Amino acid sequence: MKRSIHIEAPVEKVFDLVKNPSYMPEGVTMHFEVTDVKKTDEGVGTSYSWVSKTPVLRMEGFDVYTEFVPNQRITDRSSSSMAGDITISFEPEGSGTKVTMESNSRSLWRFPPLRQLADFVKGMTAGRYLPAVKAEIETPKPAGSPKATDDAG
Structure with a gap:
């Protein structure tokens, strides 16, 4: 699965928001909850736990x-x-940033038709996440409201 989107904002602004494992754009509900975030100064080694919120299939x-x-790339294993590995890449594009999410499945999930199923699920997630990040960053905030990056640190 690979999805890209153009966000009309500098790479640094987009990266600073997305690098936080707990960050979820406004209005997006995901089927999992992030807990126990432990950040490192270097970024590599930052970790978190997650649990699905779907009642039928519980995954952790x-x-x-x-x-x-x-400002270039994060790979999350x-x-x-x-879930496999997900790499989010950031690159300057015109006056904004091209953000690309790419996933690589592991184990039996690499083989068809399981790969297609995993790509479908991850594609749906990326299809909600990337446009919501774009909307949150590009939509002007009313005066006095918290900025999108205030709790992304």
Whole structure:
């Protein structure tokens, strides 16, 4: 699964927001909850736990940032083989930033038709997440309201 979007904001602003494992754009509900975030100064080694919020299929996982290049790339490796590795890349594009999410499944999830199922699920998540990040960053905030980056640190 690979999805890209253009966000009309500098790379640094987009990266600073997205690098926080707890960050969720306004109006997006995900089917999992992030807990136990432990950040490192270097970025690599930042970790968190997650649990699905769906009543039918309960999944839990532990993720670690295995690659962290400020303003360029974050790779997140999950203990869940279905979740696999997700890399978010940031690159200047015109007057804004191109953000690309790419996932690589592991274990049996690499083989069709399981790969297609995992890509479908991850594609739905990216399809909600990336446009919501774009909307949050590009929509002007009313005076006196908290900025999107205030709790992204």
